[in-house]
Amino acid sequence: MDNTTHFGFKDVATEDKQNLVKGVFDSVASKYDLMNDVLSFGAHRLWKRYTIASSNVKTGDKVLDIAGGTGDLAIAFRKKVGESGHVILSDINAAMLGEGRKNLINKGVFGVDFVQLNAQYLPFADNSFDCVSIAFGLRNVTDKDQALSEMHRILKPGGCLLILEFSKTDSEFLKKFYDFYSFNVMPTLGEIIADDKESYQYLAESIRKHPDQETLKDMVLDAGFGFCEYHNLSGGIVALHKGIKV
Amino acid sequence: MQHFALEQALNYLIQTGEIDLKPLDNKTIRFSLQDLPLDVNFVCTNDRIFVISDTSRNSDVDISLGAGVFFALFKGDDLTELLRQDKIVIHGDVKTAQLLVDLLQSVDIDLEEALSQYTGDIVAHKAGKIAKNFKKIAQNSSNPLDAIKDSLSALLITPTVSKLYKNDHH
Numbered sequence: 370m371d372n373t374t375h376f377g378f379k380d381v382a383t384e385d386k387q388n389l390v391k392g393v394f395d396s397v398a399s400k401y402d403l404m405n406d407v408l409s410f411g412a413h414r415l416w417k418r419y420t421i422a423s424s425n426v427k428t429g430d431k432v433l434d435i436a437g438g439t440g441d442l443a444i445a446f447r448k449k450v451g452e453s454g455h456v457i458l459s460d461i462n463a464a465m466l467g468e469g470r471k472n473l474i475n476k477g478v479f480g481v482d483f484v485q486l487n488a489q490y491l492p493f494a495d496n497s498f499d500c501v502s503i504a505f506g507l508r509n510v511t512d513k514d515q516a517l518s519e520m521h522r523i524l525k526p527g528g529c530l531l532i533l534e535f536s537k538t539d540s541e542f543l544k545k546f547y548d549f550y551s552f553n554v555m556p557t558l559g560e561i562i563a564d565d566k567e568s569y570q571y572l573a574e575s576i577r578k579h580p581d582q583e584t585l586k587d588m589v590l591d592a593g594f595g596f597c598e599y600h601n602l603s604g605g606i607v608a609l610h611k612g613i614k615v
Numbered sequence: 616m617q618h619f620a621l622e623q624a625l626n627y628l629i630q631t632g633e634i635d636l637k638p639l640d641n642k643t644i645r646f647s648l649q650d651l652p653l654d655v656n657f658v659c660t661n662d663r664i665f666v667i668s669d670t671s672r673n674s675d676v677d678i679s680l681g682a683g684v685f686f687a688l689f690k691g692d693d694l695t696e697l698l699r700q701d702k703i704v705i706h707g708d709v710k711t712a713q714l715l716v717d718l719l720q721s722v723d724i725d726l727e728e729a730l731s732q733y734t735g736d737i738v739a740h741k742a743g744k745i746a747k748n749f750k751k752i753a754q755n756s757s758n759p760l761d762a763i764k765d766s767l768s769a770l771l772i773t774p775t776v777s778k779l780y781k782n783d784h785h
Contacts, residue, residue, distance in 0.1 A: 423619065425626050425663045499661060527641075527661025596658060598669045600619075613658055613665050615643075615672075 374511055377574030386511045387487075391462055393568045394438075394509075398464035400563040402439050402472070407562060408555055408569075414441070416607050417504060420533045421445040423600070423611060429453040430499035433523070435488050435516075436460055436506020440469035444478050446500075452480070459484040460506075488516040493523045500524075504533040508579040517592035524614045530594065532585065535576040536601070536608035543604045551576065582608050618655055618666035625664045625718070634721050636662055644715045645674035649681050657715060676707030678715070689720060 373380045376389045397404065405413045421442065426432055428451045434443045436459070443458035450456055458473070458481050460466040466485055473481055486492060488503065488510050501520045510516045520530050538544050551573035559569030580588060582599050585608075589597040595615030599608045628634045639659040647654040647670075656674055658665040680688070680703040688697065694716050697703045705712045 422623065425622070425665065427626070427630050427663065525661060527663070529665070595672055596656065596665070596667045596669045598667050611665075611667075613660070613667065615658075615660065 375575075375578045377571040377578065383511060387461070390509045393571055394462040395464045396565050397559075397563055397568050398438075398462070398468050401465065401468060402441075404559065404563055404569075407558060412603060412607075413505075416533060416602050416609070417441050417445070419600075419602060420502065420504060420531055420609055421449070423609060424449075424500050424502070424529060424531055426450060426500050426529075431455045431497065432500045432502070433457045433459060433491075433493070433498050435486075435491075435501065435503040435520070436509070437502075437504075438462075438465045438469055438506075439472045440478075440481070442502055442504055443469070443481050444473060444476060446502075447478055447481050455482070456480070457482045457484055459486045461485065461487050489519060491519040491523050495522050496525045496528075498523050498525060498528055500529045500531065502531040502533070504531075505535070507532055507534050507585075508575050513580075514588060514592065517588055521593040521612075521614055526614055528614045530589065530610075530612035530614070532589070532610040532612075534585070534608060534610070535579060536585075536599075536605055537581040538601075538605035540604050543606070547606060582610075585610055618668065622664060622666040625666070628721065629663060634718055636664065636718075638714050639711065639718070642676070642711055643672070643674040644711060645670055645677045646715070647677070647679050648685055649679055651682050674707070676705060676709075676711045676715075678712050679704040688716060691720075 372383050374383045374386050375381070376386050381389060394401075409416075424432075424446075426446060426449045428449070430450045431454065432443075432446045432450060434440075434446060434457065437443050438460055440458050443456050446456045447454075458466070458469050460469065463485055466483055470483055473479070484492070488506070489512050501524055503520075507513055507516065517530075524530060538547060552570075555573050556566045556570045559572075560566035563569075579585075582601065582605070586597045586599055589610055589612040592612075593614070594612035596613040597610060599610040601608050625634070629636050636659055640662075642659045644657045644659070645654070646657060654668070654670055656665075656667045656670050656672070658667055680697075684692075684697055684702045688694065688703075694703070694713055698705065698709070
């Protein structure tokens with residue numbers, strides 16, 4: 370059995386990927402929100418807003434946001450579930466989780482729990498969440514199938530999985546522009562703003578290695594979800610996959 | 616994307632108690648228009664509805680009808696009468712189908728505008744449909760600004776559509 374996986378365009382030992390990803394996010398944590406705004410021209414806020422609106426989360430729901438980083442989704446979910454609901458912001462990376470905690474406190478958002486966890490081993494009971502979300506995190510997970518299976522396990526029947534992730538565009542023009550932008554502009558901006566060219570080179574590479582829309586849809590269904598559909602956003606640069614556990 | 620507004624409107628009405636989903640709990644109803652590319656599953660579960668384009672899984676009831684009949688249904692025509700005239704094909708439990716029709720009839724939505732996407736006027740569909748539903752939501756929501764922002768986001772992230780958007784469409 371092949372004991373390697375990809376880290377961007379590099380092949381690395383499977384057991385090493387987690388630490389390599391950790392290095393990337395340790396490095397970018399403090400500038401994460403700023404870089405997201407700059408690199409996506411603010412579009413990440415719209416993508417996330419659409420994700421929240423698509424969630425059908427309501428008052429009293431229990432929501433887990435995986436790889437939640439600086440807490441954008443958790444803040445919005447917290448508003449939706451109200452006092453009777455429960456939101457958990459989780460991330461494998463302590464530095465990112467720390468940024469999330471700071472961000473929530475600064476914005477006066479309370480009542481969100483913070484859990485440092487690995488998406489492949491979710492420390493929650495079966496059938497316990499109404500919604501699980503992961504935004505721009507799945508591509509960094511070493512064993513995506515195992516993580517999807519875990520997400521399925523902890524969702525209640527009727528629960529909804531939301532995966533917001535970079536994906537593949539069908540437009541040739543957009544593809545050319547996007548390739549140039551991500552392999553030339555993004556690492557340079559990373560160097561200028563965050564003093565970290567390599568992490569943003571990894572970001573561009575990891576997007577290309579991530580499964581395309583149809584492949585990810587099949588993976589979600591293979592994990593046990595009864596339904597899965599995806600919506601392309603911004604021409605397919607990003608896609609929102611929505612899985613329903615039956 | 617095109618089912619976004621309908622799903623939002625239905626779930627809003629469920630949450631505000633205007634429609635009761637219990638009779639349809641754990642039912643999946645496939646709804647297809649014979650002459651237009653609209654084929655979706657209404658998945659009723661966990662006290663909410665998902666309107667999903669994934670129709671690969673077996674449903675409890677299949678409802679198939681023409682676009683003209685679809686309009687007639689929503690203008691108040693009786694389901695039983697339309698069934699008798701063979702204008703609607705239902706495979707499965709007719710009672711469940713009736714429950715879904717009742718539920719859809721309770722949504723304040725301009726169906727002709729909603730279906731205009733399939734007849735070429737994508738912009739009118741998306742803008743009109745979203746705006747119409749969210750107008751009601753915004754009026755009643757405790758946080759109308761959020762509701763409006765949500766609907767605007769749906770337009771803005773699909774720039775090929777939104778750049779053609781004109782206010783006079785609705």
